[in-house]
Amino acid sequence: MANLECRMYEAKFPDVDMVVMVQVKSIGEMYAYVALLEYNDIEGMIQFSELSRLHIRSINSLIKVGRMEPMMVLQVDKQKGYVNLSKRRVSEEDIQICKDRYNNSKHVHSIMRNVAKTMELDLEDLYIHVGWPLYRKYGHAYEAFELIKDDPDPDSILNTLTREVKETGPDGVEVTKVVPALTEEPKDALVKNIKGMMMPRQPLKIRARIEMECIQFDGVLHIKDAMRKAEAAGNEVCPVKMKLIAAPSYVLTTLTFDKEQGISVLNKAITACTEEIEHHKGKLTVKEEPRVVSEPDDILLAKRMAKVNQANEEIEVDDDSEEEEEDRELI
The missing domain is CATH 3.30.70.1130 (EIF_2_alpha)
Incomplete structure (x- = not known):
């Protein structure tokens, strides 16, 4: 059976101050324990004091087992393999950026995993030679997949990817050769999955x-x-x-x-x-x-405009009342 477990990004751990998507696994006496979904579920911890800027009356109102939400990285311990996180330091803008990135990364991961499974390839090897080079070149592999989906000649993108292999020559000397990252069959499978699984891009x-x-x-x-x-x-x-x-x-x-x-x-x-x-x-x-x-930004703007309109309506009502009072005084 091929290995189908792998993190989404080349870095094994997130950077400090990065906002990542987590899922709450358990809640202890002082900490909640989470899995970092983009990093192959490595463990993270969040101290209760990092849940909210306000006084905490009920932990359950702020965090629940099974819930997925963005959290900010405060500290990374690579030797012990866990990450300290914060919820209270995450802004509304951070939340949307994290959600958008995670959704795109999850889509890429689903396609990569499906190709690895059907072609019996090692998922991490597929990321090393295809996924992560596309992340480096295009900022996000999702952007490259979008181009492949719409390109009548997807080979123009995938054929730029290579890998090094070692071979022993006729003289017994080992040499390193540069070959395409994917042979024709896995490449065709990847293109087929991309064209079949990528959703139409939203403006x-x-x-x-x-x-x-x-x-x-x-x-x-x-x-x-x-x-x-x-x-x-x-x-x-x-x-x-x-x-x-x-x-x-x-x-x-x-x-x-x-x-x-x-x-x-x-x-x-x-x-x-x-x-x-x-x-x-x-x-x-x-x-x-x-x-x-994002949509939350639009909602905030709509609420602001509604509040302004309501205030204007109240002013108009007050003006009408004052005019009626003046009319009564004149009578």
Whole structure:
């Protein structure tokens, strides 16, 4: 039977300050014990004081056996083989980044494991010669698999991978030869699994936040013109939308499959918006540079906008009440 157990990444242990996905295995008197899912389930520990910044009344409300969640690495003991972790130091942004990376890595791992199983290959050997070189070259093997999925000639990517083998020549001298990392049959199996198991890529949402003001008599019209200039900077691939949160705060967004292109388009939109509003003696300040945002970010923004709208409605009601009171006084 081929070995089908292996960590997802080349490093045997995560780096300090890295946020990793864990699963809670047991809860003791002072520590909870977890398995680091991306590192072949090596053991990690989290002290109860690292669960929350607030006073802990009930451990069970903060951590439960079987639950999967991101935690930050505080210390790594490579000799003893365990990792100290923290939950309270993980930010909302860290959580989403960790979840996205883990989901992609899990997808890659599933494909690699399936190929190793069906072709009776050693999973770690497959990672050494295929998976981890793709991680190094493309940032994440998932990105390489996406290219292979859509490429009519996937060999253009896989044929760049090689391995060294030692052979004994006719003279009895051992020589080292460089050969393809995969022979034709395993390579075909990998391509087939990638094309069959990779899900369609979802577009990324890129967002930036600005503040814009114009105190001229017709400042509102100039702001609207600046918004139109920003949206005109978009294109069919990366359309730009600009919305008011609450004056003077605005957000610019675009959907794209290319992160760098999306960020570039939003930067151009901000530049066009800035030039237009400054032409009319207005001012634009970038409060949040263009970045990829997640569903939780959208939820937070929606809650913020709803809160602003509710506050505006309350102000309008108060104004109406004051006008009615004035009318009664006049009568």
